[in-house]
Amino acid sequence: GLVLDPVQPGGGSQASLWVHNPGDEPTEGLTVTMSALVSADGASLDGTAATCTPSRLDSIAGRGSARLDVRVDVPHDQRPGEYHGLVLVSLAAGEPISIRLQVVGP
Numbered sequence: 233g234l235v236l237d238p239v240q241p242g243g244g245s246q247a248s249l250w251v252h253n254p255g256d257e258p259t260e261g262l263t264v265t266m267s268a269l270v271s272a273d274g275a276s277l278d279g280t281a282a283t284c285t286p287s288r289l290d291s292i293a294g295r296g297s298a299r300l301d302v303r304v305d306v307p308h309d310q311r312p313g314e315y316h317g318l319v320l321v322s323l324a325a326g327e328p329i330s331i332r333l334q335v336v337g338p
Contacts, residue, residue, distance in 0.1 A: 233330035234302060234319070240336055242308040248301050249329060251321050253292040262289040262323050264300060269317035269333060277315055281305055282331075284319060292323070304333050312337040 236245040253259050264284045269277040282304045292298045302319060312335050318328040 233332060236302070236304060236331065236333045238334040238336050239304070239306050240338055241306050241310040241312075244303055244305040245333060246301060246303040248299050249319070250297045250299055251289070251292065251323060252297045253294060253323065256294040258294055258296075259292045259323050260290065262292065262321060264288065264322075265320045266302070266331075267318040267320070269304065269315035269331070271311075271313035271315050273311075273313060275311045275313055275315075277304065277306065277310065277317075277333075281307065282317060302331060304331075306333075306335055310335055 234249050236247050239245040264287050266282040268279045285301045315333045317331050320328045
């Protein structure tokens with residue numbers, strides 16, 4: 233999974249991940265979706281707080297890779313805690329990538 237750097241409420245954290253095409257043929261029209269991030273006590277960061285750029289990949293060459301930048305912007309009033317979510321790529325829909333973010337108190 234992807235572990236983002238800890239962040240205080242009102243801040244943002246970003247990291248990159250790589251999507252690989254294990255096949256010999258290029259892929260086409262890949263979409264990337266992010267889930268909401270939730271903590272064990274039920275607090276959540278909705279899906280609009282987390283973004284992935286690009287959110288669509290036109291193609292990845294056979295045996296190639298593409299970089300995705302994941303960013304989470306934390307609202308000013310967010311409760312501290314450890315939040316978990318998923319990045320879903322249509323190329324590997326059955327293999328979501330877990331993400332984790334620690335929101336720390338001021």
